[in-house]
Amino acid sequence: MNLKKNIFALQFIALLFIVGCSKDDNPSQPTPTTPVAAGNIDFIKTYGGTKNESAQSVIATTDGGYAIMGFTQSMDVDVTDKQNESYDYWMLKFNASNELQWNKTYGGTGDDRGNDVIQTQDGGYAILGSSYSNDEDVSENYGAEDYWVAKLDASGNISWQKSFGYSGTDTGVSLMQSNDGGYLITGILDVTASGGEGNTTKNALHAGGDYWAIKLSATGDLQWSKYFGGNFTDTPEGVVQTEDNGYILAGRSDSQDTDISNNKGTYDFWVVKISATGALVWEKSFGGTEIDEARAITKSGDGNYIIAGDTRSDNTDVSSNNGAADLWLIKISPAGELLWEKTIGGTGFDVARSISRTQDNGFLLAGSSRSDDGDVTTNQGQNDAWALKVNSSGALQWQKTIGGTDIDFAYDIAELNDKTIVVVGETSSNDGDLTENKGFTDLLLVKIK
Numbered sequence: 001m002n003l004k005k006n007i008f009a010l011q012f013i014a015l016l017f018i019v020g021c022s023k024d025d026n027p028s029q030p031t032p033t034t035p036v037a038a039g040n041i042d043f044i045k046t047y048g049g050t051k052n053e054s055a056q057s058v059i060a061t062t063d064g065g066y067a068i069m070g071f072t073q074s075m076d077v078d079v080t081d082k083q084n085e086s087y088d089y090w091m092l093k094f095n096a097s098n099e100l101q102w103n104k105t106y107g108g109t110g111d112d113r114g115n116d117v118i119q120t121q122d123g124g125y126a127i128l129g130s131s132y133s134n135d136e137d138v139s140e141n142y143g144a145e146d147y148w149v150a151k152l153d154a155s156g157n158i159s160w161q162k163s164f165g166y167s168g169t170d171t172g173v174s175l176m177q178s179n180d181g182g183y184l185i186t187g188i189l190d191v192t193a194s195g196g197e198g199n200t201t202k203n204a205l206h207a208g209g210d211y212w213a214i215k216l217s218a219t220g221d222l223q224w225s226k227y228f229g230g231n232f233t234d235t236p237e238g239v240v241q242t243e244d245n246g247y248i249l250a251g252r253s254d255s256q257d258t259d260i261s262n263n264k265g266t267y268d269f270w271v272v273k274i275s276a277t278g279a280l281v282w283e284k285s286f287g288g289t290e291i292d293e294a295r296a297i298t299k300s301g302d303g304n305y306i307i308a309g310d311t312r313s314d315n316t317d318v319s320s321n322n323g324a325a326d327l328w329l330i331k332i333s334p335a336g337e338l339l340w341e342k343t344i345g346g347t348g349f350d351v352a353r354s355i356s357r358t359q360d361n362g363f364l365l366a367g368s369s370r371s372d373d374g375d376v377t378t379n380q381g382q383n384d385a386w387a388l389k390v391n392s393s394g395a396l397q398w399q400k401t402i403g404g405t406d407i408d409f410a411y412d413i414a415e416l417n418d419k420t421i422v423v424v425g426e427t428s429s430n431d432g433d434l435t436e437n438k439g440f441t442d443l444l445l446v447k448i449k
Contacts, residue, residue, distance in 0.1 A: 049074020168193020
């Protein structure tokens, strides 16, 4: 009898030990009040009319909601304030309950397409893209396509707007609010068409399209303007401000001259550090002998930077390739030293279009995938929208494809205050994961929890 009692006591103590360890060994497990997204789809929605719509950018807003910037061609169904079928910027504001609070279009009677949105320090917004208009909301056009930037109040009303460009195709791609309350807007300058104009200090011997950085005051006044590149195609995609108040621009280049000193082969990730006044500090090329294109940059949280894009290489800086094109991540130091690199994908074409840091110091990526193997579990047909989470070392934590049998893209991704995730892009599908398509291409909105 005593033996049975002793065995029972030992079993009871062991049970208490196991329960205690299961709690103590996992102190970081989320509670019901601290949700952490794990790649599970909450909902998929489409917005648009009977023509074409696309979302290019999404941001978390300070009220717990989110704002989306893109463009629309329609003037029906979900698009209620357009008077013609030219493209306009299209902004949608949602609250923390995923309810659409307002949506507005901006532009003129020409082709105007929004590429980026930020929330400003005063609680309003700034939007950037490109415009062919010189009427309605757009007060000036300097020839063909210009950068068009507008400052909005918290309700989406225009406070001021400015155009920048020359006689060629000058495309606004990304913007950020700088530490001094002003703005840095970046994109492509057609240097050939501008005749070398575009620098505030002197002209340089460039050609084709170059990185073009424009510094504005808080009220949109031009402070300086500089371009960087070579004699072929140089396209910036993302920008961050550095600790010394300079900036790092990331994109792609197939030039081998002028500002580019070490092209690895065809297109490379081309990363440029400039000072607070736009002077070139350093430039670096990363990639292999095939096509490598950087699409986004973000701060890593430890003083370094993460750049995302895609690669078709498997040599030089690229250690492996799963087939066709892979998503490629690199981490660099403030001096532009390559710290590590990772490829993610399958045997198809898999690309990243955006990256953002999460509250747990991991990273979210959005792009598209044509694979159904390797790191990618499913493909519905053609390109699927693709959302991924990696940890601080670039290791894949989860990935999710969303799509139908037609073409579907994700262009941006953001973590909200409650740690849920919003993915935006465009879709031409009306099957698979997509239950409705209102026109040719719809704005795609996916919520992940």
